[in-house]
Amino acid sequence: MSYQSHADLGGQPMREAVVPEPEGELFHAPWERQALALTLAMGATGAWNIDMSRRARETLPDYRSLSYYQIWVSGLERLLIEHGLVEPDELAAGARLHPARPGLRVLRAAAVPAALARGRSTQRPALQAARFAVGDRVRARAEVADHHTRLPGYARGKAGRIDRILGAHVFADAHAQGLGEQPQWLYTVVFSARELWGAGAPEKHSVSIDAWEPYLLPLG
Amino acid sequence: MSHQHPPGEASEVADMELRVRALRTVLEQKAYIDPQALDVLIDTYETKIGPRNGARVVARAWVDAGFRAWLLEDATAAIASLGFAGRQGEHMVALENTEVLHNMVVCTLCSCYPWPVLGLPPTWYKSAAYRSRAVRDPRGVLADFGVTLPDSMEIRIWDSTAEVRYLVVPRRPAGTQSLAEEQLAAWVTRDSMIGTGLPRSPDGTR
Numbered sequence: 001m002s003y004q005s006h007a008d009l010g011g012q013p014m015r016e017a018v019v020p021e022p023e024g025e026l027f028h029a030p031w032e033r034q035a036l037a038l039t040l041a042m043g044a045t046g047a048w049n050i051d052m053s054r055r056a057r058e059t060l061p062d063y064r065s066l067s068y069y070q071i072w073v074s075g076l077e078r079l080l081i082e083h084g085l086v087e088p089d090e091l092a093a094g095a096r097l098h099p100a101r102p103g104l105r106v107l108r109a110a111a112v113p114a115a116l117a118r119g120r121s122t123q124r125p126a127l128q129a130a131r132f133a134v135g136d137r138v139r140a141r142a143e144v145a146d147h148h149t150r151l152p153g154y155a156r157g158k159a160g161r162i163d164r165i166l167g168a169h170v171f172a173d174a175h176a177q178g179l180g181e182q183p184q185w186l187y188t189v190v191f192s193a194r195e196l197w198g199a200g201a202p203e204k205h206s207v208s209i210d211a212w213e214p215y216l217l218p219l220g
Numbered sequence: 221m222s223h224q225h226p227p228g229e230a231s232e233v234a235d236m237e238l239r240v241r242a243l244r245t246v247l248e249q250k251a252y253i254d255p256q257a258l259d260v261l262i263d264t265y266e267t268k269i270g271p272r273n274g275a276r277v278v279a280r281a282w283v284d285a286g287f288r289a290w291l292l293e294d295a296t297a298a299i300a301s302l303g304f305a306g307r308q309g310e311h312m313v314a315l316e317n318t319e320v321l322h323n324m325v326v327c328t329l330c331s332c333y334p335w336p337v338l339g340l341p342p343t344w345y346k347s348a349a350y351r352s353r354a355v356r357d358p359r360g361v362l363a364d365f366g367v368t369l370p371d372s373m374e375i376r377i378w379d380s381t382a383e384v385r386y387l388v389v390p391r392r393p394a395g396t397q398s399l400a401e402e403q404l405a406a407w408v409t410r411d412s413m414i415g416t417g418l419p420r421s422p423d424g425t426r
Contacts, residue, residue: 010328010379014352018364021342023271023410028343029233031240036265036340037258038244045252054330068331068346073240086246094242100250109256116264119306119336122383150381152328154355166311166384186382197356204374207355210382 003146006063007054011154011197035069039076044107044115047083051176055148056082124183126168130213132187136162137219140189140211148176151215158195159219163208164188171212184212270339271410273304274387277337278413279405281314282392292316295387299337309336309385315378316389317415322373323388324362324415326354327380334385338413345414355379365416388413393421 027033043053057075060066066074080086085104090097107115132138142157150172166186174182190208193201247253277299281288291298295312299305312334315323327333328351333341344350353361358375362368369375378386390412396404399422411417 005329007329009348009351010326010355012348012352014349016347016349018344018347018350018353018361018416020365020411020416021344023342025342026266026340029236031233031236033262033266034240034244034258037261038240038247038253040261041253041257042247058330064348068343070236073236073243077243080247085252086250090246091242094238094245096246096249100252104252106252106254107257108254109260112257112260112264115307116261116269117306119308119310121310123311150329152379152381154328164313166382169311169383172382186384188378188384190376193356202359202375204372205358205377206374207377207379209379210384212382 001144001146003059003148005058005148006060007058008153010152031073032069035072035076039072041107042076042080045104047085047104048079049175050120051148051170051172052178053079054172055176058148122170123167124170124181126185127183130165130185132162132165132185132213132216132218134162134165138162138187138189138216139219141215141217145173147173149173149215151211152209154196155189155191155209155211158191160189160191160195160208162187163190166210169212171214173212173214184214186210186212187216189216265335265340269304269336271337271413272405273302273339274334274337274410274413275405275408276302276401277304277314277387278389278408279401281389282396282404283401288316288389291389299387304336306336308332309334311384312337312387313384314387314389315376315415317391319391320372320374322369322375322415323378323386324354324358324375325378325380325386325388326351328352328355329379329381332380332383332385334387337387338410342410362416365411367416367418388415390419393419395421395423 056078057071060074077091085101087098139159140155168183169186170181171184188208189211190206193205248255281291291314295314299312317323331341331346355377358377393407407420409417412419
């Protein structure tokens with residue numbers, strides 16, 4: 001195994017309380033606003049896709065010691081370097097020391113509202129018929145993927161039921177690796193808490209994930 | 221893990237300010253970014269796109285049975301009809317709370333959140349504590365928000381692991397029969413649309 005995500009937190013033992021926050025409290029320091037805007041503006045250039053961006057953040061070795069927007073800043077710096085847009089010495093100097101890469105699609109101020117309103121749909125025409133129907137029993141694959149994936153560890157190997165069919169969507173695992181979109185059927189799969197956490201879990205508690213077809217195996 | 225708390229040490233804040241300023245300067249000098257676009261992006265999420273959008277959706281569903289049915293059938297289209305669409309809300313699903321079912325949304329893998337209707341996620345939504353505990357101990361998490369549900373209530377957690385984004389439609393609070401849609405929206409809290417809270421109620425009950 002060479003790929004390691006530090007972001008797969010579901011069900012991890014953690015006693016720390018969740019601290020509520022008032023609605024209007026969005027940023028806790030001026031640099032956080034900049035971190036948000038720089039990340040969105042560079043994402044809009046199309047130099048990388050959102051799954052590559054998640055991969056870059058989630059595999060940061062110091063992920064768990066960083067705050068949310070620190071993760072964004074580290075992830076952005078990493079993507080810029082990996083894609084040859086910026087060199088490390090430029091980040092250290094805070095100045096351009098090498099030629100810019102030409103041909104990048106720069107997000108202009110006037111284009112921001114339309115770009116945000118448009119978003120980026122991940123739904124694609126299906127390449128084949130869906131393998132599963134609503135109500136089908138399935139088991140999530142047990143093996144650990146050696147690449148970016150969106151199957152959370154707590155669901156691996158667990159038996160669940162197809163709850164909704166969400167259409168064919170860009171397959172995050174392939175997309176993050178630069179292997180193209182490879183659209184796959186996406187399903188909401190629901191698991192009982194007892195299946196996930198054991199017999200001591202409450203009966204009236206269930207958890208669902210959204211799982212691409214390759215994550216799932218049929219269960220009689 | 222310091223996710224729960226934003227960096228608070230003055231020296232750490234100063235370090236981050238310098239680091240992000242350096243990053244921005246490089247990107248500006250290389251002409252990868254339009255500085256004015258940064259201002260528009262920040263202003264959009266500070267003043268235009270936030271949980272009051274989602275509150276309007278919920279209030280409409282409370283007063284208009286046809287809209288409610290549409291929202292539950294095709295949330296993306298129903299929400300877009302009110303003018304809310306786009307980034308991080310391209311594929312919406314609405315989850316209706318009932319007398320027997322309470323829905324709660326999390327993203328255990330990162331921080332996926334329905335931006336067009338709720339804006340940017342709160343710090344706790346992105347915290348390790350919420351992401352780890354929500355799927356396993358939802359009643360404990362609800363207690364952190366001061367919410368207690370009857371033992372008989374079924375709890376369903378929706379982990380946003382792909383690009384579908386979820387909006388909880390909370391139950392309409394008691395004592396609001398005479399209120400119009402615009403007034404109702406004021407009682408819809410952000411947390412009630414994530415499932416970690418309940419709407420406020422004019423008579424003080426929940």
